[in-house]
Amino acid sequence: MKTLCSFFLLTLLTAFNLQAGTLSATPDRNQLGSNETLTLSIQYDSSTDEEPDTRELEQQFAILSRNTSSNIQIINGDISRKTIWYYELAPRKSGTLLIPGFTINGDTSEAIAIEVSATSNNSASQTSGQNDPRQNELNIYTETVLDKERIFIQQQAVITWRLVYRRNINEPQFPTPQIDGVLVQDLGMRSYKRTGADGKAEGVIEQRYALFPQKSGNIVIPAQQFQVTVETMRRTAMGLLRTGSNPVPFDTDEKSLEVIPAVNNANSSKNTNWLPASSLEISQEILDNDSGQATVGTAFTRVIRMRAEGLSAEQLPPPDMQADGIKVYSEKPELSNKNNQQGVIGMREDRAAIIATQAGKLVLPAISIPWYDVNKNQWQEAVLPEKTIDVLPGAASNSTNNASANITNSNDNNSAREVTPQDTALPSATTNTASIWQIITAVLCALLLAVLIYIHQLRKNIYQPNVKNTASDSSPAAPPHFAVLRQAAENGDAKKLHQALLIWANEKPAHSEALQHSTILPLLQSLEKHLYGNGTAPDMAALKNLPAQLEKLIAAPDKNPDKKPQLDTLYR
Numbered sequence: 001m002k003t004l005c006s007f008f009l010l011t012l013l014t015a016f017n018l019q020a021g022t023l024s025a026t027p028d029r030n031q032l033g034s035n036e037t038l039t040l041s042i043q044y045d046s047s048t049d050e051e052p053d054t055r056e057l058e059q060q061f062a063i064l065s066r067n068t069s070s071n072i073q074i075i076n077g078d079i080s081r082k083t084i085w086y087y088e089l090a091p092r093k094s095g096t097l098l099i100p101g102f103t104i105n106g107d108t109s110e111a112i113a114i115e116v117s118a119t120s121n122n123s124a125s126q127t128s129g130q131n132d133p134r135q136n137e138l139n140i141y142t143e144t145v146l147d148k149e150r151i152f153i154q155q156q157a158v159i160t161w162r163l164v165y166r167r168n169i170n171e172p173q174f175p176t177p178q179i180d181g182v183l184v185q186d187l188g189m190r191s192y193k194r195t196g197a198d199g200k201a202e203g204v205i206e207q208r209y210a211l212f213p214q215k216s217g218n219i220v221i222p223a224q225q226f227q228v229t230v231e232t233m234r235r236t237a238m239g240l241l242r243t244g245s246n247p248v249p250f251d252t253d254e255k256s257l258e259v260i261p262a263v264n265n266a267n268s269s270k271n272t273n274w275l276p277a278s279s280l281e282i283s284q285e286i287l288d289n290d291s292g293q294a295t296v297g298t299a300f301t302r303v304i305r306m307r308a309e310g311l312s313a314e315q316l317p318p319p320d321m322q323a324d325g326i327k328v329y330s331e332k333p334e335l336s337n338k339n340n341q342q343g344v345i346g347m348r349e350d351r352a353a354i355i356a357t358q359a360g361k362l363v364l365p366a367i368s369i370p371w372y373d374v375n376k377n378q379w380q381e382a383v384l385p386e387k388t389i390d391v392l393p394g395a396a397s398n399s400t401n402n403a404s405a406n407i408t409n410s411n412d413n414n415s416a417r418e419v420t421p422q423d424t425a426l427p428s429a430t431t432n433t434a435s436i437w438q439i440i441t442a443v444l445c446a447l448l449l450a451v452l453i454y455i456h457q458l459r460k461n462i463y464q465p466n467v468k469n470t471a472s473d474s475s476p477a478a479p480p481h482f483a484v485l486r487q488a489a490e491n492g493d494a495k496k497l498h499q500a501l502l503i504w505a506n507e508k509p510a511h512s513e514a515l516q517h518s519t520i521l522p523l524l525q526s527l528e529k530h531l532y533g534n535g536t537a538p539d540m541a542a543l544k545n546l547p548a549q550l551e552k553l554i555a556a557p558d559k560n561p562d563k564k565p566q567l568d569t570l571y572r
Contacts, residue, residue: 045080144161156343162207181214292389302352335348
C-alpha cells in the first residue's frame, strides 16, 4: 500500500513539475537618469529550481540587491505556483540599454529597452538641499520622484523620497504627507547602495507612498521637512578626536499631480464601479463539497477572492452571491493590502455559507467585475464563470417522497383491482363502512387530544414564562437551525458547528447576544483559532454542552457586564 501511495504521489508531483510555465520580465519604469535605479521583476508561473542567468544583464546594469518570493495555491484541486525574482538595478552608462531575455525550462521572456539619460530623468527631482553649500559639504542631499504626472481619479500614483548620503547618518523619520482629497498609503522604507554620477558609491534611504486622489483637478503635493542626525567628529584641546551628532533639516520637493475624471463604461448598461487598476483577477473555491454535490438543508461554503494591482482592498466591491434556490449567510469580508515596488496590491476574500432550498440543478450565476485598465486605457472585465451543482434531496424530502410514493402505489393498486361479484355483496359492504367510521372516529379523537395538549402547553407558557424547557427543539433557541447545531455538537464536528452557529446568530438579535456571553465567547474564540489559526483542539465536552448553554441563555437572559458590543469572532 505504501508503495502504491508513493508511486501515486510521485506521479502527481511529476505531472505538476511538467506543467508548462510562462516567463515574463517587467521593469518598474522604462526611462530613468544615470544616477537612478529601477526594479526588475521576473515572474515564472510554474515550479522550477533554476535561477535566471543574469550575466548578460550585469554587462549593462549593476545589481544592487536580489530578492525572491514564491507561493503555491490550490483552488478546487488545481495547483498553481508563482516564483518572482526582484532585482534592484543601476545603469552602468547612459543611452539605450537592453534588459535581455531570460530562459527557464524552455520558456523565454522578451527583451526590454531602457532609456537612460545622462542626467536625472526628472529634472525637478533634486531638492534645493543639493545646492545648499552646507548640505553639500555634508555630502547629503534629497531626491523627490513622482512616477506619474497625470492620472485618473482614484488611480494610484507613487511618490518616492530619497535621502542620498556619503557619510554616517542615523535613519531619518520621513513624515506622512497630508494632502487634502488624497488617500495616502505607506509603502515602507528601504535602503541600498548605488553608484553616484562621479562614479563613487553612495547610500540611499528611500521612502515610498501610494497616493489615491479622490477628486479631479490639479493637486499639489507640498514639500515636507524632516531631520537627519549626522555623526560628526571634532578635535579637543588635548588633540583627541571626539564623535558627536548634529541634527540637520532637509526638505522634499513640492510636486503637482493632474487628476482627470473617470471614464464612462459604454459597454455596460448598469452603473459600474470605477476601478482604475493595472490588473484585476477573480477566483472562487467551494468548500465542504468534495463530491461536487450538495444536499437540501446542508450548508457548504463559497469563497470568492479578488486581487488587484494598483487598488487598495477597500476599493474592491463585494461580489453578488445571491441566486435562485439558495439562502446566503455572508461572513465579514477579509481585506488585506500587500506592497511591492510598483505600489499596492489589494486583496479581498468573501466567504458565505450557502444552503440549497430545493433539489435539482443549482446554478451559481457568473460574476463579472468591470475595471479600467490604466495601462491600455480601456475597460476590461474580470469574469467568474457560472457553476452548476447537483443538489440532492434531504432526509425529510426523501421521507416525504417515499410516503407519497406509497400512497400513490396504494391508490393505483386499489384502482387496478378487478371488482368481482363478491365485492358487491351487502354484508361485505356493511363491514367496510363500519371500519371506515371506526377509523374516522379514532382520527378525530386523536386530533382533539392534540388540540387539548397544545392549549394546555400554551397556557403553561403564558402563566409560567420562567419555566425552562428541556433540551428539545421546542425551546426558544430551537427554530429553525438549532437541530443542525445540536447534531454537529453531538458529533464533535467543529466545522459544521461553526457554520451552524453563524447561521443561527443571523436569525435573531437575541441569538447574536447569547453568543457574546462571557461563558460562551471564550469557547467560540478557541473554536475559530482551531479552524482558521494555529490553535489547539477545543474542549469537545464543552462544545457538546454548548446547545444546552445557549438554550438557558435564550430562555433566561441576564445582564452580562463582560459582553462585547458586537460579535467579532464569528466574522473575523
